[in-house]
Amino acid sequence: MSFKDEILRRRTFGVIAHPDAGKTTLTEKLLLFGGAIQEAGAVKSNKIKKGATSDFMEIERQRGISVATSVLAFNYKDKKINILDTPGHKDFAEDTFRTLTAVDSVIVVIDVAKGVEEQTEKLVEVCRMRNIPMIVFINKLDREGKDAFDLLDEVEQKLGLKVTPLSFPIGMGYDFQGIYNIWEKNINLFSEDSRKNIEDVVTVDNLEDEALDKLVGEKPANKLREELELVAEVYPDFDREAYINGDLQPVFFGSALNNFGVRELLDCFIEIAPSPRAKESDTRLVQPDENKFAGFVFKIHANMDPKHRDRLAFIKIVSGTFERNKPYMHVRLGKKLKFSSPNAFFAEKKEIVDISYAGDIVGLHDTGNFKIGDTLTEGELMNFKGIPSFSPEHFRYVNNADPMKSKQLEKGIDQLMDEGVAQLFTLELNGRKIIGTVGALQYEVIQYRLEHEYGAKCTYENFPAFKACWVRPEDVKNEEFAEFKRVKQKFLAKDKSGQLVFLADSEFSIQMTQSKYPTVKLDYVSERI
Numbered sequence: 001m002s003f004k005d006e007i008l009r010r011r012t013f014g015v016i017a018h019p020d021a022g023k024t025t026l027t028e029k030l031l032l033f034g035g036a037i038q039e040a041g042a043v044k045s046n047k048i049k050k051g052a053t054s055d056f057m058e059i060e061r062q063r064g065i066s067v068a069t070s071v072l073a074f075n076y077k078d079k080k081i082n083i084l085d086t087p088g089h090k091d092f093a094e095d096t097f098r099t100l101t102a103v104d105s106v107i108v109v110i111d112v113a114k115g116v117e118e119q120t121e122k123l124v125e126v127c128r129m130r131n132i133p134m135i136v137f138i139n140k141l142d143r144e145g146k147d148a149f150d151l152l153d154e155v156e157q158k159l160g161l162k163v164t165p166l167s168f169p170i171g172m173g174y175d176f177q178g179i180y181n182i183w184e185k186n187i188n189l190f191s192e193d194s195r196k197n198i199e200d201v202v203t204v205d206n207l208e209d210e211a212l213d214k215l216v217g218e219k220p221a222n223k224l225r226e227e228l229e230l231v232a233e234v235y236p237d238f239d240r241e242a243y244i245n246g247d248l249q250p251v252f253f254g255s256a257l258n259n260f261g262v263r264e265l266l267d268c269f270i271e272i273a274p275s276p277r278a279k280e281s282d283t284r285l286v287q288p289d290e291n292k293f294a295g296f297v298f299k300i301h302a303n304m305d306p307k308h309r310d311r312l313a314f315i316k317i318v319s320g321t322f323e324r325n326k327p328y329m330h331v332r333l334g335k336k337l338k339f340s341s342p343n344a345f346f347a348e349k350k351e352i353v354d355i356s357y358a359g360d361i362v363g364l365h366d367t368g369n370f371k372i373g374d375t376l377t378e379g380e381l382m383n384f385k386g387i388p389s390f391s392p393e394h395f396r397y398v399n400n401a402d403p404m405k406s407k408q409l410e411k412g413i414d415q416l417m418d419e420g421v422a423q424l425f426t427l428e429l430n431g432r433k434i435i436g437t438v439g440a441l442q443y444e445v446i447q448y449r450l451e452h453e454y455g456a457k458c459t460y461e462n463f464p465a466f467k468a469c470w471v472r473p474e475d476v477k478n479e480e481f482a483e484f485k486r487v488k489q490k491f492l493a494k495d496k497s498g499q500l501v502f503l504a505d506s507e508f509s510i511q512m513t514q515s516k517y518p519t520v521k522l523d524y525v526s527e528r529i
């Protein structure tokens with residue numbers, strides 16, 4: 001197969017959802033269809049219950065599994081599918097945001113009874129801002145839920161999307177009979193048998209045909225006819241270009257648990273979802289079919305085995321091919337590195353491979369060279385854009401609880417921050433260190449990992465900040481900036497990359513500061529870490 005065809009057949013995407021909507025179940029069913037796994041239960045949920053550290057520890061113990069499920073790759077028909085795992089728990093939302101920089105499209109899972117939930121709103125907003133193509137899968141149709149039209153309305157309004165259904169349910173919950181596939185013009189009848197296969201699909205060329213009444217009953221058949229008429233009136237025809245540009249989102253209905261509607265979703269997905277997309281760097285737009293390799297680190301995974309302290313850095317290949325033992329330029333460090341054992345990911349395992357293509361993810365063993373956001377090239381000096389760092393929500397001083405282990409503590413904090421677990425700020429005034437996180441759970445995770453991986457102990461102390469704002473003065477030399485720095489001295493810190501940050505204690509204080517020093521811009525988001 002030619003180099004270009006290899007790239008064109010790749011589909012790299014993420015499944016996003018509010019916890020419990022059915023992300024894990026759907027992912028598993030996609031793998032079953034791809035023949036990548038033989039039985040249900042093979043994909044472990046990476047779910048963490050609210051505040052339950054013990055769950056986290058348990059997951060850490062099973063780290064082998066969670067590394068393997070970070071990327072799930074398989075072949076389906078003539079396509080190579082890469083599913084990137086995204087944690088649903090809100091305390092790990094930043095991890096998900098970063099993973100979204102490496103996907104070419106997403107599938108959004110929504111629970112038919114709960115509708116659009118909080119975490120879905122946040123994640124979809126990020127995808128919308130980046131014009132990532134999205135397909136919506138409305139799940140759990142075997143249960144009583146909201147009316148299909150009401151749900152489509154809710155998706156449009158709460159998520160700010162423009163939708164068009166490509167399938168439509170016949171009944172719901174107890175009366176759920178199946179799904180009319182608008183895309184393929186056929187009906188898939190539902191039975192509780194989870195081993196449903198393709199033979200159960202009935203082609204319906206003409207909706208007016210009496211065969212439909214025989215199939216689902218006269219009343220439901222008439223209702224379906226009316227509903228499909230309404231769909232045709234209200235919603236635009238599917239337009240692939242609009243979908244690819246992020247302007248139109250097709251919707252599917254089904255039940256992941258019952259393996260229902262999943263094949264339809266997958267078959268349509270491989271047809272319409274984009275192959276690897278071009279990505280903007282600080283110097284130019286990089287196309288996937290360029291001959292030279294370029295890629296970036298979007299995730300770093302710690303190795304929990306204390307004997308092998310190395311980490312796995314996940315690289316999204318943006319262009320060209322990544323080859324084993326070939327030297328690549330680590331742009332931030334300005335030096336060339338070679339990798340003798342790059343890992344490619346398959347359904348449940350990882351393997352060393354000689355060559356990977358744009359769209360693929362490779363895992364590189366790393367002893368501390370990589371940070372999230374780093375770019376690798378064949379020599380070109382450029383950096384990929386768009387790995388965001390959001391203001392944390394929680395702030396605490398970190399204190400050393402074992403003076404004999406201060407080196408270990410420093411190293412541990414340094415590496416955990418490179419992994420993107422949390423953000424470190426160093427106060428300008430006295431050099432004290434503050435850890436900022438998205439969720440309170442992270443503090444327990446950090447404490448646990450510092451102790452178990454680095455042999456260091458820490459305690460925390462509250463720091464009364466509300467948000468971290470990155471300071472962007474229009475003119476570093478003007479008097480206004482000098483005064484800002486003088487007056488706010490106690491609240492100024494440097495982040496890990498040396499950027500100045502204002503740790504504001506309230507929304508009010510941010511507003512006041514902004515109106516008093518209008519040339520000193522304050523920003524909640526930092527582009528790179």
Ligand code: GDP
Pocket residue numbers: 017018019020021022023024025026045047088139140141142143254255256257258
């Ligand atoms: P995640 O948190 O989004 O990964 O959700 P899971 O895939 O773990 O699913 C959450 C719960 O919903 C589990 O108990 C699943 O068995 C259940 N579930 C998933 N899909 C369906 C479905 O189609 N119908 C029903 N009734 N339950 C489902």
